[in-house]
Amino acid sequence: MAASGTQGPHAPxxxxxxxxxxxxxxVRRALVPTFTILGLIAIWQAVVDFGVIQRFLLPSPTDVLxxxxxxxxxxxxxxxxxxVESIAGLLIGVAIGFVLAVLMDRFEGFYLAxxxxxxxxxxxxxxxxxxxxxxxxxxxxxxxxxxxxxxTFFPVSVSLVAGFRSTDPDVIDLLxxxxxxxxxxxxxxxxxxxxxxxxxxxxxxxxxxxxGAVISEWLGGQSGLGVxxxxxxxxxxxxxxxxxxxxxxxLSMVLMxxxxxxxxxxxxxxxxxxxxx
Amino acid sequence: MAxxxxxxxxxxxxxxxxxxxxxxxxxxxxxxxxxxxxxxVADVSLALEPGEVSCLVGRSxxxxxxxxxxxxxxxxxxxxxxxxxxxxxxxxxxxxxxxLQKDLLxxxxxxxxxxxxxxxxxxxxKRAARDKAKPLLSRFGLEECADRWPSELSGGMRQRAALLxxxxxxxxxxxxxxxxxxxxxxxxxxVRSWFCGMAAELGLTALVITHDxxxxxxxxxxxxxxxxxPQAHVPSMICGVVEVERTCSAAEAQDAxxxxxxxxxxxxxxxxxxxxx
Numbered sequence: 001m002a003a004s005g006t007q008g009p010h011a012p013x014x015x016x017x018x019x020x021x022x023x024x025x026x027v028r029r030a031l032v033p034t035f036t037i038l039g040l041i042a043i044w045q046a047v048v049d050f051g052v053i054q055r056f057l058l059p060s061p062t063d064v065l066x067x068x069x070x071x072x073x074x075x076x077x078x079x080x081x082x083x084v085e086s087i088a089g090l091l092i093g094v095a096i097g098f099v100l101a102v103l104m105d106r107f108e109g110f111y112l113a114x115x116x117x118x119x120x121x122x123x124x125x126x127x128x129x130x131x132x133x134x135x136x137x138x139x140x141x142x143x144x145x146x147x148x149x150x151x152t153f154f155p156v157s158v159s160l161v162a163g164f165r166s167t168d169p170d171v172i173d174l175l176x177x178x179x180x181x182x183x184x185x186x187x188x189x190x191x192x193x194x195x196x197x198x199x200x201x202x203x204x205x206x207x208x209x210x211x212g213a214v215i216s217e218w219l220g221g222q223s224g225l226g227v228x229x230x231x232x233x234x235x236x237x238x239x240x241x242x243x244x245x246x247x248x249x250x251l252s253m254v255l256m257x258x259x260x261x262x263x264x265x266x267x268x269x270x271x272x273x274x275x276x277x
Numbered sequence: 278m279a280x281x282x283x284x285x286x287x288x289x290x291x292x293x294x295x296x297x298x299x300x301x302x303x304x305x306x307x308x309x310x311x312x313x314x315x316x317x318v319a320d321v322s323l324a325l326e327p328g329e330v331s332c333l334v335g336r337s338x339x340x341x342x343x344x345x346x347x348x349x350x351x352x353x354x355x356x357x358x359x360x361x362x363x364x365x366x367x368x369x370x371x372x373x374x375x376x377l378q379k380d381l382l383x384x385x386x387x388x389x390x391x392x393x394x395x396x397x398x399x400x401x402x403k404r405a406a407r408d409k410a411k412p413l414l415s416r417f418g419l420e421e422c423a424d425r426w427p428s429e430l431s432g433g434m435r436q437r438a439a440l441l442x443x444x445x446x447x448x449x450x451x452x453x454x455x456x457x458x459x460x461x462x463x464x465x466x467x468v469r470s471w472f473c474g475m476a477a478e479l480g481l482t483a484l485v486i487t488h489d490x491x492x493x494x495x496x497x498x499x500x501x502x503x504x505x506x507p508q509a510h511v512p513s514m515i516c517g518v519v520e521v522e523r524t525c526s527a528a529e530a531q532d533a534x535x536x537x538x539x540x541x542x543x544x545x546x547x548x549x550x551x552x553x554x
Binding site: 273 | 346349350351370371373374375377379381383384385386394395398399425426428429446
């Protein structure tokens with residue numbers, strides 16, 4: 001009897017704390033954002049349906065959905081162009097970023113020479129340089145891909161250089177005592193040490209790639225979601241404009257998802273590390 | 278690779294010369310080393326007898342690790358020589374194996390592949406390396422862990438894996454810099470006893486650097502005491518050598534209560550006196 005009396009005041013406190021113990025549960029983590037998004041869409045729908053905002057200024061979610069379905073064939077055709085440009089630009093950008101990072105890590109002089117130039121390249125506004133690229137390289141894929149390369153190589157090279165430099169010098173010493181060559185030190189120690197940061201950079205680059213493609217298409221071209229957007233804008237078809245925005249967002253997220261899958265495949269040890277920390 | 282061939286030649290020389298006179302496994306003659314331009318150790322001469330475990334004791338910051346780097350060939354000493362079985366190896370990394378307080382296991386490789394590292398770096402094909410290392414895992418108490426990631430192992434297990442990797446470097450002289458300091462007191466005693474047993478079984482010549490006087494008396498036949506204050510521009514020197522009179526093997530010392538014997542206490546007192554504490 002006495003025991004239950006002393007436990008009394010503590011019991012409710014403990015009960016209140018338990019559900020939070022290990023952070024939000026999986027269900028909670030999935031439900032909260034889902035309901036937030038659904039709630040916002042519902043408000044949006046209501047605002048348009050009840051005439052708070054005129055329909056021709058802001059189409060409702062159902063309008064957007066019907067535009068997306070109705071114009072799907074055309075949107076998908078344009079989306080393919082955007083996707084091809086983005087992936088080509090991203091691959092080339094990542095390759096260039098990788099080579100630059102390796103050279104910058106290997107040669108101190110190259111690092112000192114390139115570091116300000118690389119940073120400078122990111123301060124140039126894309127909207128200003130895109131029309132010039134169109135004049136120089138025509139209205140085809142080339143200027144778009146070049147623009148994407150310029151925007152995507154940067155996050156990759158910066159994150160890789162930082163990653164290479166984060167290698168534990170004691171590990172390098174250890175490998176040296178095992179007679180490792182520079183190439184072996186790179187392969188066994190530096191590359192894995194940089195993997196984490198590389199994938200963070202790659203995720204940023206992947207989103208830049210789609211947005212970069214849309215911007216360059218917007219400024220001139222024959223096909224692509226950016227071209228589609230300029231056309232529907234001129235015909236005041238805002239429902240189609242929103243439909244293409246949905247597709248751009250979806251493409252960006254799919255690309256980021258692919259990077260995440262790639263990260264998991266390349267770094268199987270991370271899962272164990274998370275579990276044991 | 279050239280270093281490896283040299284090694285075997287050296288071992289053969291040593292074996293041939295062993296009959297005539299005892300050549301120390303590792304010898305330092307008048308070694309002088311500096312760190313960042315400041316002289317840290319001066320005129321260090323010491324000799325490790327083949328198959329013996331010796332300790333180097335000194336206070337924190339007295340330059341133990343600088344001396345260690347010079348002995349391991351990672352930095353070139355400013356003066357003096359390092360001889361391995363009578364042959365000069367000054368400034369040549371990889372002539373002796375080494376192991377640190379940090380296990381330096383590569384997080385992206387399984388225990389088996391980490392252990393195989395020295396074999397892989399010397400050009401052995403992956404399969405052959407694994408075949409060679411696998412039977413040794415059980416000898417080191419790691420048979421269950423072959424395919425685990427390092428993050429899944431306890432600190433003691435990780436140090437065992439690090440020692441097996443050190444062993445596969447195929448040098449008969451091993452330098453250990455505070456190898457057990459990162460472990461908790463109980464695990465430290467266990468890993469130390471296990472290490473001493475292993476070293477005796479494999480016939481290793483080992484120099485263990487430590488700031489723990491008790492540990493040095495527990496595990497070694499001979500203790501080199503280093504003293505000095507490099508921060509105040511007084512380079513450290515070996516100020517004395519204490520021979521430990523053993524009543525049992527180092528591997529059994531813990532269980533046999535060697536730390537309660539008069540031999541232990543007199544050796545400890547001698548070391549402490551030399552350290553000036």
